Amino acid sequence: MSYSHENLLTMDSIIARYPRKRSAVMPLLHFVQSLDGYVTSQGIELIAKKLELETAEVTAVSTFYTQYKTEPVGEYHVGVCINTLCAVMGGDEIYKSVSEHLGIESDEVTKDGKVSLERIECNAACDYAPVVMVNWEFFDNQTPQSVKDFVDAAKAGNPPAPTRGPNSLRTWKENSAVLAGISDGLSGEGVSAGEPSKLGLKISKEAK
Amino acid sequence: MKKLTPVLSANWDEEDSFTIDGYRRNGGYKAVAEAFKMEPDEVIQLVKDSGLRGRGGAGFPTGMKWGFIPQNDGKEHYLVVNADESEPGTCKDMPLLMANPHVLIEGIIIASYAIRANYAFIYLRGEVVHIFRRVQQAIEDAYAAGLLGNNIDKKGFNLELVLHAGAGAYICGEETALLDSLEGFRGQPRLRPPFPAIAGLYARPTVVNNVESIASVPAIVANGVKWFQGMGTEKSKGFTLYSLSGHVKNPGQFEAPLGITLRELLDMAGGIREGHTLKFWTPGGSSTPMFTDQHLDVPLDYEGVGAAGSMLGTKALQIFDETTCVVRAVLRWTEFYKHESCGKCTPCREGTWWLVQALKELEAGRGVSADLDKLLDIVDNIAGRSFCALADGAASPIISSMKYFREEYQRHLDLGSCPFDPVASTLFAGVRA
Numbered sequence: 001m002s003y004s005h006e007n008l009l010t011m012d013s014i015i016a017r018y019p020r021k022r023s024a025v026m027p028l029l030h031f032v033q034s035l036d037g038y039v040t041s042q043g044i045e046l047i048a049k050k051l052e053l054e055t056a057e058v059t060a061v062s063t064f065y066t067q068y069k070t071e072p073v074g075e076y077h078v079g080v081c082i083n084t085l086c087a088v089m090g091g092d093e094i095y096k097s098v099s100e101h102l103g104i105e106s107d108e109v110t111k112d113g114k115v116s117l118e119r120i121e122c123n124a125a126c127d128y129a130p131v132v133m134v135n136w137e138f139f140d141n142q143t144p145q146s147v148k149d150f151v152d153a154a155k156a157g158n159p160p161a162p163t164r165g166p167n168s169l170r171t172w173k174e175n176s177a178v179l180a181g182i183s184d185g186l187s188g189e190g191v192s193a194g195e196p197s198k199l200g201l202k203i204s205k206e207a208k
Numbered sequence: 209m210k211k212l213t214p215v216l217s218a219n220w221d222e223e224d225s226f227t228i229d230g231y232r233r234n235g236g237y238k239a240v241a242e243a244f245k246m247e248p249d250e251v252i253q254l255v256k257d258s259g260l261r262g263r264g265g266a267g268f269p270t271g272m273k274w275g276f277i278p279q280n281d282g283k284e285h286y287l288v289v290n291a292d293e294s295e296p297g298t299c300k301d302m303p304l305l306m307a308n309p310h311v312l313i314e315g316i317i318i319a320s321y322a323i324r325a326n327y328a329f330i331y332l333r334g335e336v337v338h339i340f341r342r343v344q345q346a347i348e349d350a351y352a353a354g355l356l357g358n359n360i361d362k363k364g365f366n367l368e369l370v371l372h373a374g375a376g377a378y379i380c381g382e383e384t385a386l387l388d389s390l391e392g393f394r395g396q397p398r399l400r401p402p403f404p405a406i407a408g409l410y411a412r413p414t415v416v417n418n419v420e421s422i423a424s425v426p427a428i429v430a431n432g433v434k435w436f437q438g439m440g441t442e443k444s445k446g447f448t449l450y451s452l453s454g455h456v457k458n459p460g461q462f463e464a465p466l467g468i469t470l471r472e473l474l475d476m477a478g479g480i481r482e483g484h485t486l487k488f489w490t491p492g493g494s495s496t497p498m499f500t501d502q503h504l505d506v507p508l509d510y511e512g513v514g515a516a517g518s519m520l521g522t523k524a525l526q527i528f529d530e531t532t533c534v535v536r537a538v539l540r541w542t543e544f545y546k547h548e549s550c551g552k553c554t555p556c557r558e559g560t561w562w563l564v565q566a567l568k569e570l571e572a573g574r575g576v577s578a579d580l581d582k583l584l585d586i587v588d589n590i591a592g593r594s595f596c597a598l599a600d601g602a603a604s605p606i607i608s609s610m611k612y613f614r615e616e617y618q619r620h621l622d623l624g625s626c627p628f629d630p631v632a633s634t635l636f637a638g639v640r641a
Contacts, residue, residue, distance in 0.1 A: 026373065065376050067335065067375035136337045175337045181371065192220055193307040199476075
């Protein structure tokens with residue numbers, strides 16, 4: 001796509017956060033992903049121009065990190081944790097079941113462009129295993145059925161809200177903008193902590 | 209049962225714990241005012257005296273790390289907080305930042321003042337959007353309250369704080385890879401020396417600390433060294449977050465004095481899930497050699513876990529019961545290390561690939577007994593032969609599982625297949641959808 005004047009001003013404000021402008025390459029990649037849905041060659045060219053780098057230098061960074069996508073993903077990008085603990089607790093069953101249900105494998109998108117699937121590594125929520133991340137929001141204690149229900153609802157346009165996150169699920173592009181540091185004003189929504197996070201505190205208070 | 213000591217987690221059950229008002233209501237931002245009354249060197253000395261050690265895995269004394277920064281050298285100094293929490297099993301910093309981001313910000317202000325840094329960064333893993341929101345809002349509120357920005361100590365100290373999202377690379381939790389990533393490069397570890405204290409971010413003196421380490425500082429400043437040393441063991445002082453996950457009845461976070469045992473923690477977590485027994489567990493993430501039911505009474509501090517042949521690491525206690533195939537678990541961790549190897553050092557890049565090939569064969573019951581020795585031989589050729597500790601981490605589950613469960617590897621070969629039913633290990637075992 002072509003980028004608006006406002007987009008360019010946003011990029012300048014991202015660059016201005018850092019003492020040296022090359023440091024802005026990662027938030028700028030999240031930003032172009034929020035506009036295009038993935039890291040396009042136009043996005044790479046624009047970042048290179050802004051940071052006075054070669055396009056090869058920006059591409060080298062982009063392709064190192066798995067969160068930057070080289071092809072479009074779904075409006076709802078479903079990441080099933082298949083690292084050891086989640087896999088053992090049911091992540092493998094969840095992945096198999098949702099993959100069969102959607103007829104796609106990891107790194108593929110449904111034909112309607114609504115849902116994509118990824119086998120993800122540990123996402124730091126092991127006390128809520130098995131964990132599924134959608135657009136990098138927490139969906140805790142999942143089952144094969146809950147994830148199939150989720151993708152059906154997402155395809156119909158009304159995905160359920162995350163377990164620990166905002167009151168409604170934002171799209172892949174919207175959440176990519178947040179990671180570029182562009183606030184969506186939703187920090188106040190959702191719980192402070194889930195029940196497992198508070199378990200030790202609860203036991204400690206009961207002992208007193 | 210040792211008492212739990214909620215400090216960082218003390219307000220997580222309040223619905224506005226993550227806001228500046230919620231934090232202040234519980235005494236937040238009082239420690240920074242105390243710190244500003246001290247000279248920066250006195251703050252460093254206080255943290256040294258407390259005995260606080262890094263909570264990110266290595267356990268290096270935090271105050272000593274701060275003391276390595278050359279003072280009055282006329283260069284910019286930087287503080288970088290490692291919030292890239294990605295070690296398999298580790299899940300303490302993310303709930304901390306979701307529920308209480310201001311305690312980290314207060315720690316950052318104190319630490320930056322001590323090491324005379326006017327710029328600080330939080331490098332947060334990118335796969336946690338709601339935590340990014342919480343931390344970003346906390347930073348904005350701290351600026352609005354005059355806690356960040358110009359002249360925040362009323363004596364001319366300025367501090368800028370920038371939140372930076374990673375993009376899905378475990379290796380960026382390694383401090384020099386993190387710095388390369390923050391500079392806008394591929395996240396690959398650097399050869400040391402020079403260490404970050406001399407040439408870190410932009411080749412300037414830099415302290416890189418874990419979230420929990422920095423977040424522990426305000427409580428130390430507010431309550432004093434004696435209070436902090438009243439918790440923990442001789443060389444492992446203070447409180448810390450232990451994370452229990454896996455086949456326990458009630459998984460979760462437990463903030464306790466260093467030196468508590470798994471037996472004590474399991475009691476609080478309701479024990480192993482009904483009708484099952486403990487088989488193996490990690491004391492501090494997948495990179496720390498696994499333990500078995502022989503190790504229930506090992507004191508979980510830096511020395512105790514070390515003496516028992518592992519490492520305290522991130523205190524990520526991943527618990528597996530007897531339904532779990534250890535070969536499957538180790539294969540999956542090894543696939544992780546292969547996926548996350550940055551590719552810079554040949555032994556790690558090629559070695560982790562070969563380990564996966566060998567383990568896949570073994571898990572499927574193909575191969576011969578000699579392959580077990582081959583596996584250990586490959587491990588011997590990657591551990592300690594790379595710039596960073598990723599390859600050492602990859603070696604840990606293999607060496608330790610072979611030590612305790614070699615006969616289970618052999619059973620795969622004897623049977624020609626895996627003797628376990630993976631469905632039996634799941635949380636919804638028997639109620640498969």
